[in-house]
Amino acid sequence: MIRRIGLWSIAGLLVLLAVAGCGLGGPRLQGKLLDATTGEPLTAGSVAVGELVSTLGKDGAYAVSLELGQYSAVAQAPGYVTATQEFGLTEQEKERVLDFTLEPRMLTGSVLAADTGEPVPGVELVLGDVATTSDASGAFGLTARVTADLVARGQGIAELTMSAAEVEALFSPDGKLLQPLEVRVQPHVLTGVLKETDGTPISGMSVSVGDKSTVTDAQGAYKLRFVPMGEPITIAQEGYRPAAQANYEGQAEYSLTLDPYVAVVQVSEEGTGQAMQGAAILIGQEAAAETDADGMASVRVMPDTELTISALGYLTGTVTFAGDADSLSVALTPTLIQGTLTEKDSGVPVENALVQVFRGEDSQPELLRTDAEGHYLISDATQVTRLFIKAPGYLRQDVPVSGLGTMDIVLEPFVSYGIYIPFGLLAAPDAVYGLLDMVANSNTLNTVVIDVKGDWAQIAWPSNIPLAQEIGAYVPGPMDMDELLAAAK
Numbered sequence: 001m002i003r004r005i006g007l008w009s010i011a012g013l014l015v016l017l018a019v020a021g022c023g024l025g026g027p028r029l030q031g032k033l034l035d036a037t038t039g040e041p042l043t044a045g046s047v048a049v050g051e052l053v054s055t056l057g058k059d060g061a062y063a064v065s066l067e068l069g070q071y072s073a074v075a076q077a078p079g080y081v082t083a084t085q086e087f088g089l090t091e092q093e094k095e096r097v098l099d100f101t102l103e104p105r106m107l108t109g110s111v112l113a114a115d116t117g118e119p120v121p122g123v124e125l126v127l128g129d130v131a132t133t134s135d136a137s138g139a140f141g142l143t144a145r146v147t148a149d150l151v152a153r154g155q156g157i158a159e160l161t162m163s164a165a166e167v168e169a170l171f172s173p174d175g176k177l178l179q180p181l182e183v184r185v186q187p188h189v190l191t192g193v194l195k196e197t198d199g200t201p202i203s204g205m206s207v208s209v210g211d212k213s214t215v216t217d218a219q220g221a222y223k224l225r226f227v228p229m230g231e232p233i234t235i236a237q238e239g240y241r242p243a244a245q246a247n248y249e250g251q252a253e254y255s256l257t258l259d260p261y262v263a264v265v266q267v268s269e270e271g272t273g274q275a276m277q278g279a280a281i282l283i284g285q286e287a288a289a290e291t292d293a294d295g296m297a298s299v300r301v302m303p304d305t306e307l308t309i310s311a312l313g314y315l316t317g318t319v320t321f322a323g324d325a326d327s328l329s330v331a332l333t334p335t336l337i338q339g340t341l342t343e344k345d346s347g348v349p350v351e352n353a354l355v356q357v358f359r360g361e362d363s364q365p366e367l368l369r370t371d372a373e374g375h376y377l378i379s380d381a382t383q384v385t386r387l388f389i390k391a392p393g394y395l396r397q398d399v400p401v402s403g404l405g406t407m408d409i410v411l412e413p414f415v416s417y418g419i420y421i422p423f424g425l426l427a428a429p430d431a432v433y434g435l436l437d438m439v440a441n442s443n444t445l446n447t448v449v450i451d452v453k454g455d456w457a458q459i460a461w462p463s464n465i466p467l468a469q470e471i472g473a474y475v476p477g478p479m480d481m482d483e484l485l486a487a488a489k
Contacts (some may be wrong), residue, residue: 030063036101045077075100079145082174105144109181156226206236263321270331279311312405337381339407349374353391418447
């Protein structure tokens, strides 16, 4: 039986004796202390009723001998939130069983960047043998049953340790967290500048370390935060000669000077060797440079790229840049006509247009077709006098040739504005020819639709089909179809 003693007594005298000492038949309180999350008994802790305190047995059991009356029991255990229960002992109920399920202390908070205050996800937090990871918003929560240092670590940050004493100061004596913890970690930061050999800043260049990446700004500068240790610093060097690279080992800066690939092209005229000024250097279909008075041009281009050299009145030449520093010489052959057919207003290339090439007094033309880009080429054009262009949906064009070189031609779409002549009107030739005259004199009309078959299967021309002859489909009339078609044409 526990007796009431003064505060000056030795603490051990306040401890409840073994359960055997409580079996005297007097009023008492007994029960167990359990972990609320695991259900396991707690062996370190106590239950206090007023000044009477009971420690715990190996199974978490406690017992306190009391007198009849109303009481408040307080259960405590290191690393747990204190719990309180009210109870009473009466003549009818002299023994009460109260089990306490104590909640472990919870350490909650957020991981923030020390320099900007932004949330930092993916940081591992370790307290004793308990660990967790901050979520996408930087938040975390972990049990704090033990007294231990709190360690925050992860890729891209400097490891941070909070002492056990600092962690304990976060909790009130009853085990409640006074306020959420802000863990401020220092990110690994890497900065640098990328420039060309002449000092020109390289903007828009990709820089990455592990899963962190960025691009350089207009001054060629970049900044990476939360950089993982030991990963290669990767610079996207497309268009530049390879440069040595390094791993990130905690250095604050990594700058690089890159040497761009430059193809130097010299263009001359075949036969005379004269330097050609104004020749265009193209990469694909895009003009990249133009030769100067010495026939020279410099083009920034990747190795193994084919360059096209074009000049008015000359055959197109090509050359492949191998990536070395030597200049490329190209001699262009004159005497050609080339160009592109495009639609008026829209500028869309006209594909598969028929180009009729007439030479001298020849009445039979050579026939060419434009490609998918609307381009045509006449390699030997010294005797060409005119081009006649046909394309479905466009007005035909007769183009005189006055000189060699590039001849870009714009085609005007053909839009039909016409009239309809019914079958029955063919019996009135004067009316029909009057309509044709109206179309011919109109600034808008350009089409005539003539119905040459009647509603009763009658036709306006003598067909050679036997069935048409058998049924007498042809109805002779005053109009001759050949003459009508000739007039309409």
